[in-house]
Amino acid sequence: RKEVEQDPGPFNVPEGATVAFNCTYSNSASQSFFWYRQDCRKEPKLLMSVYSSGNEDGRFTAQLNRASQYISLLIRDSKLSDSATYLCVAANAGNMLTFGGGTRLMVKP
Amino acid sequence: DAGVTQSPTHLIKTRGQQVTLRCSPKSGHDTVSWYQQALGQGPQFIFQYYEEEERQRGNFPDRFSGHQFPNYSSELNVNALLLGDSALYLCASSLPRSDSPLHFGNGTRLTVT
Numbered sequence: 001r002k003e004v005e006q007d008p009g010p011f012n013v014p015e016g017a018t019v020a021f022n023c024t025y026s027n028s029a030s031q032s033f034f035w036y037r038q039d040c041r042k043e044p045k046l047l048m049s050v051y052s053s054g055n056e057d058g059r060f061t062a063q064l065n066r067a068s069q070y071i072s073l074l075i076r077d078s079k080l081s082d083s084a085t086y087l088c089v090a091a092n093a094g095n096m097l098t099f100g101g102g103t104r105l106m107v108k109p
Numbered sequence: 110d111a112g113v114t115q116s117p118t119h120l121i122k123t124r125g126q127q128v129t130l131r132c133s134p135k136s137g138h139d140t141v142s143w144y145q146q147a148l149g150q151g152p153q154f155i156f157q158y159y160e161e162e163e164r165q166r167g168n169f170p171d172r173f174s175g176h177q178f179p180n181y182s183s184e185l186n187v188n189a190l191l192l193g194d195s196a197l198y199l200c201a202s203s204l205p206r207s208d209s210p211l212h213f214g215n216g217t218r219l220t221v222t
Contacts, residue, residue: 004151032208043199043213044152087151095140095203096165097211099151 003027006088006100013107017078021103023071023088030090030098033064035073038085038102047073047086078107111136113214115200121220122190130185130217134202140164141183142211143175144199152199158183159205187219195221 006023013019025033033050048055050062050071061074071088088100114133122128134141140159144152154167158177177183181202187194197218201211 034210043216045213046210049208049210092165094157094165095206095209095211096142096154096157096167097144097152097201098154099144101149101151 001026002101003098004088004090004100006086006103008101008103010104010106013078013105015078015080015107015109017107018074018076019078019105020075021073021086021088021105023073023100025069025071025088025090025098027090027092027098028069029092031093032091032095033071034089034091034097035060035062035071036087036089036099038087040084044087044099075105078105080107080109083107113200113202113212115198115214115217117217118215119218119220121222123222124190124192126190126221127186127188128190128219130187130198130200130219131182132184132200132202132214133182134200135212138202138204138212139181140203140205140209141177141181142201142203143183143185144201144213145169146197146199146216148196155185164205190221192221195219 035047036044037047038044054063085102142157143155146152157165197216203209
């Protein structure tokens with residue numbers, strides 16, 4: 001079993017749709033959590049950190065449930081430019097990141 | 110303010126050869142981590158360097174080794190290359206705290222033939 005698991009997708013959605021990604025992690029000692037975005041053949045870039053209280057950044061909302069070891073990302077009003085792979089990440093106390101396999105999103109006109 | 114820089118961008122090697130990849134961290138960062146990303150998969154942690162010492166290591170064989178220099182730059186060395194070592198090698202820099210986001214370089218794409 002992978003330490004961080006995500007549905008690989010692809011999720012094909014029309015512009016303007018709301019889409020939700022889920023992720024589970026197995027290491028209860030994980031300290032910090034993030035969503036990264038990776039475009040084709042590019043490096044991962046930090047999208048947002050994830051907190052138990054939930055956090056929002058524009059059209060993006062992330063949530064952490066430590067009891068269920070579950071992380072989510074909600075994207076509202078999808079844009080064509082949101083098409084990418086979204087990587088769920090858990091970090092230990094030493095900032096070693098464990099990545100999920102990524103969920104591919106394709107937003108269509 | 111330069112971000113994380115890696116060299117070379119692309120590399121082709123033959124099975125059994127050795128390779129050295131280089132990374133300069135983002136200004137102000139002192140911790141460097143290396144990741145291997147195979148096609149269609151998420152990045153896998155190789156190791157992390159802080160204060161010129163390997164601080165954490167992932168599940169990679171001893172053929173993978175590294176170094177960090179006093180200016181915080183780092184090298185990744187891979188000996189006795191295998192076909193399965195073909196991947197994108199990503200360097201990331203950060204501060205040595207769990208809540209410090211990693212900043213990734215553009216990566217080195219290694220092809221082993």
